[in-house]
Structures are given as structure tokens and as C-alpha cells.
Amino acid sequence: MTTLRAFTCDDLFRFNNINLDPLTETYGIPFYLQYLAHWPEYFIVAEAPGGELMGYSDTAVVILCMFTVMGKAEGSVAREEWHGHVTALSVAPEFRRLGLAAKLMELLEEISEKKGGFFVDLFVRVSNQVAVNMYKQLGYSVYRTVLEYYSASSGEPDEDAYDMRKALSRDTEKKSVIPLPHPVRPEDIE
Numbered sequence: 011m012t013t014l015r016a017f018t019c020d021d022l023f024r025f026n027n028i029n030l031d032p033l034t035e036t037y038g039i040p041f042y043l044q045y046l047a048h049w050p051e052y053f054i055v056a057e058a059p060g061g062e063l064m065g066y067s068d069t070a071v072v073i074l075c076m077f078t079v080m081g082k083a084e085g086s087v088a089r090e091e092w093h094g095h096v097t098a099l100s101v102a103p104e105f106r107r108l109g110l111a112a113k114l115m116e117l118l119e120e121i122s123e124k125k126g127g128f129f130v131d132l133f134v135r136v137s138n139q140v141a142v143n144m145y146k147q148l149g150y151s152v153y154r155t156v157l158e159y160y161s162a163s164s165g166e167p168d169e170d171a172y173d174m175r176k177a178l179s180r181d182t183e184k185k186s187v188i189p190l191p192h193p194v195r196p197e198d199i200e
Contacts, residue, residue: 012110014117017046017053017080037098045080045097051121052081052094056110081118083125090185091200093178094122096132115148119178127178129186133171135160142172150174154190156199173199 022042046053080098085091096118101110115130122130133156134141142152152172159171170193177184 012059013057014113015055015057016050017055019043019046021055042080045082049082052083052118054114054117056105056114058105083122083127085128085200090128090181092125093127093186094118094125094130096130099132111144112148119176123178123180126180128181129175129177131173131175133159133173136170136172142174145174148176150176151187152189153187155193157193157195159196 022039081094081096083092084095085093096115099111099114119130130150131153132145132150134145136142136155151174153175154173156171156173158168160169162168175187177187181187
């Protein structure tokens with residue numbers, strides 16, 4: 011049985027197999043520690059019965075038996091921009107297609123609802139159609155395209171990202187998900 015639990019500092023040394031995926035952004039240990047210190051409720055881990063990490067999500071980080079989600083809460087309440095942000099969502103290859111990513115996203119959305127967020131957003135590579143389609147199935151839509159958001163390696167061009175959003179119950183008019191008509195640059199993002 012898979013166990014969902016809070017991410018701990020020790021997990022930083024257990025989730026390398028999740029981060030080896032070429033579509034997963036990898037950060038330094040100080041970055042993860044900052045999220046763990048500021049948004050621990052958004053840092054969740056999924057752990058397999060044998061103790062392996064399945065994945066994580068970072069709207070703070072969630073790790074499940076090599077599946078994690080990491081995120082945070084940010085924005086302005088006055089401008090109706092207070093929201094949950096998915097920083098990272100990754101599932102180890104051997105645990106994909108089991109619904110773990112959907113479960114982690116659901117948890118992250120629940121936390122954002124409790125914190126009074128208007129929406130949840132995330133950035134995903136335009137080329138990662140598997141992820142884009144999964145997020146659409148979870149109710150997310152493309153809010154805007156961010157030009158050259160992801161830095162490329164080995165002389166290839168930088169890659170564009172979709173800023174995808176899902177309105178939460180506080181956004182009764184769904185204003186937060188009305189798509190922008192034109193792309194933006196990374197420096198234009200607040």
C-alpha cells in the first residue's frame with residue numbers, strides 16, 4: 011500500500027531516481043530546504059510498501075515511493091492572485107500510470123483551497139505533451155505561453171512553457187483562468 015506523508019530532510023537523499031528524468035527540473039539542496047522550511051504542508055511524499063520513494067510534488071514537495079510534488083502559496087490576495095503553485099511534480103518511471111500524479115495534485119489543490127487560493131498554477135514544457143494532456147484531464151487549461159522559459163543545454167534553443175491554471179472555489183467567476191491572447195517572456199511574470 012502506498013503511503014502519503016510529509017517530506018523530511020532525509021528524503022533529499024532518497025529521491026535521485028525520480029529527478030533523473032530529463033523532463034524533471036532538478037534543484038540544489040538549499041532550494042528544497044527553503045521550500046521545506048516555508049511551505050512544509052505543500053511538500054508531500056509517496057512511499058511504496060518497501061520504503062522506496064515513488065514520486066514527489068512541489069507546491070511544496072510531495073514524494074511518493076519515487077513520486078513527489080513540491081509547491082508553495084504565493085501572490086496577492088488584494089488582486090485576487092493568491093494561489094498555490096506547483097513547483098515540481100515527478101513520478102519514478104516504474105510507478106507511472108498508477109494515478110499517483112493525480113492524487114498528489116489533488117492533495118496540493120486541497121491545501122491551496124484551505125489557504126484561500128483563487129487558483130493553482132504550474133509551468134510545463136510545451137514539448138511535454140504527456141504532462142500537458144494529464145493536466146488538462148485534471149481540469150487545468152493553458153493560461154499563457156512563456157517564451158524561452160526553460161534553459162536548454164548543449165547549444166540547443168531555450169524551450170517555451172505553458173503556464174497552466176485551474177480555478178479554485180474562491181474564484182467564482184473563473185477570472186484567473188481566462189487565457190492571455192499573447193505570449194509573455196519570463197521577466198514579465200510576477
